[in-house]
Amino acid sequence: MTADLVLRNVMLPTGRRADIVIAGGVVRHVGAAVRADETIDCSRLTCLPGAVDMHVHMRGGVQAEKEDWRTGTMSAVAGGVTVVVDQPNTVPPITTPGLLRARIREAEEHAVCGFGVNAGVAPGADLAGMYDAGAMAFGETFAAPSSYGEGLDPDTLKGLFARIHALGGLATVHAEEVIGPAPANLADHDRARSGAGEARAVQAVSALAPAEIRLHFCHLSTAASVEAARGTVEATPHHLFLAQGMFDPDDTRARVNPPIRDEETRRGLWSCWDTIDVVASDHAPHTLHEKALPFDTAPSGIPGVETMVPLLMAAVRRRQITLASVIEKTSWKPAAILGIPRAGFEPGDRADYALYPDEVTRIDASRLHAKCGWSPFEGLDAVFPEEVVVGGKRAYARGDYREGAPAWYPGQGYLSRENK
Numbered sequence: 001m002t003a004d005l006v007l008r009n010v011m012l013p014t015g016r017r018a019d020i021v022i023a024g025g026v027v028r029h030v031g032a033a034v035r036a037d038e039t040i041d042c043s044r045l046t047c048l049p050g051a052v053d054m055h056v057h058m059r060g061g062v063q064a065e066k067e068d069w070r071t072g073t074m075s076a077v078a079g080g081v082t083v084v085v086d087q088p089n090t091v092p093p094i095t096t097p098g099l100l101r102a103r104i105r106e107a108e109e110h111a112v113c114g115f116g117v118n119a120g121v122a123p124g125a126d127l128a129g130m131y132d133a134g135a136m137a138f139g140e141t142f143a144a145p146s147s148y149g150e151g152l153d154p155d156t157l158k159g160l161f162a163r164i165h166a167l168g169g170l171a172t173v174h175a176e177e178v179i180g181p182a183p184a185n186l187a188d189h190d191r192a193r194s195g196a197g198e199a200r201a202v203q204a205v206s207a208l209a210p211a212e213i214r215l216h217f218c219h220l221s222t223a224a225s226v227e228a229a230r231g232t233v234e235a236t237p238h239h240l241f242l243a244q245g246m247f248d249p250d251d252t253r254a255r256v257n258p259p260i261r262d263e264e265t266r267r268g269l270w271s272c273w274d275t276i277d278v279v280a281s282d283h284a285p286h287t288l289h290e291k292a293l294p295f296d297t298a299p300s301g302i303p304g305v306e307t308m309v310p311l312l313m314a315a316v317r318r319r320q321i322t323l324a325s326v327i328e329k330t331s332w333k334p335a336a337i338l339g340i341p342r343a344g345f346e347p348g349d350r351a352d353y354a355l356y357p358d359e360v361t362r363i364d365a366s367r368l369h370a371k372c373g374w375s376p377f378e379g380l381d382a383v384f385p386e387e388v389v390v391g392g393k394r395a396y397a398r399g400d401y402r403e404g405a406p407a408w409y410p411g412q413g414y415l416s417r418e419n420k
Helices: 069-078 097-110 127-133 154-167 186-192 195-208 223-228 237-241 263-270 308-317 323-338 412-419
Strands: 005-011 017-023 026-031 039-041 046-049 051-056 081-086 114-117 138-142 170-174 214-217 232-235 353-356 387-390 393-397
Touching (some): 005 046, 051 069, 051 308, 051 323, 069 081, 069 097, 069 387, 069 393, 081 387, 097 114, 097 127, 127 154, 127 412, 138 154, 154 170, 154 195, 195 214, 195 223, 237 308, 308 323
Parallel strands (some): 005 039, 214 232
Antiparallel strands (some): 005 017, 017 026, 046 353, 353 387, 387 393
16 A cells, blocks of 8 residues: 555554554555655654634635635644634625635635635525535524624524524524623623623523524633533633733723633633533634724724644643543534534544644744734743644645645535535
8 A cells, every 4th residue: 555645653542553544635544554655753743633613704805904715724724723614704794605606716716724614694695505505504693793793683593593494504603692882991891792691692592593403602601601502512712711811901902702701701611611512713813903993993803723722732731621622622523513524543534634742832923824913812822733734735844834635615505415
């Protein structure tokens, strides 16, 4: 047997070391060494399946100053993420098959990792057409207003959920309550979009959605919200690793929806680690110029796709969480929810990997790849990958980008149509 690439001396989850033989973008054999065009010695590295970040905003188009498909996916790869799922609250929002196909073409031209694109959920949206055209999922569906997304009332949500359920689609939900005037600081923002209100919104959405619908809650920020949710739930690194007290009261770089909470709430979210299904970044960059606006008018959203897994790997080094749980929540569970092939250590698995050293470093925004040029995680501990494999090819090695094999991952509507 010959191979395109062999990862030698990989420590498998079972505890044994073996070589992973890769050809044609998939694992062909796990065991003894074979000849290969290229090899990577993993004896001093921790090998993880590539992460699937199922919640990113890659911007582009009229928002290209913030981020674009190339810079955003370069950030992803440098952080060990090999598949991203783009959200549809673009400008204009993705509500028709034509707009969806245009977004996919844009990604095909510029992305350096695998990708999927979600469909927008609005009363006039062509949900069936977008599902057939390859939408990965529906939403985030806004049960409250957020950046570039209008909140939907309960009756409208109920009707749209029924349409999504009839198609067999996955509904992803942004659940919050919003009250009061525009906030003047982080504490005001927290009160306006309170944790208690978030939990109530999760309960309300869970109650009005059809019983058998595939339902996923985005970026839940409190233990009460996680406990109230039906379906699968996602948490973000910023709600797990950041607290209000780490920032000046009017620091707009920490303004995000749902808000950064207090330290007690942050610790409470960690107490739900075992029941959180997915960690996703909600990568939503804005320029420093935009963030320099007064707090009440500055946009909500922060960059995070490149730092997501490195922050979790540092937590593994601290023995705060297990490596197995990081693999499950960043790679295997999101792939299962989305219905895409799993990256892993068995023949037939998708050959996406990130190889991490033992060294813990500090996050330095000047060394990151997001176009916006800043990070709210500045100075926190992280473990960044040395090498990243995308589609069976070395895409990234010690700061240098190489030829990967990015692919579009269509949703189940497209796949069902193709298999008929």
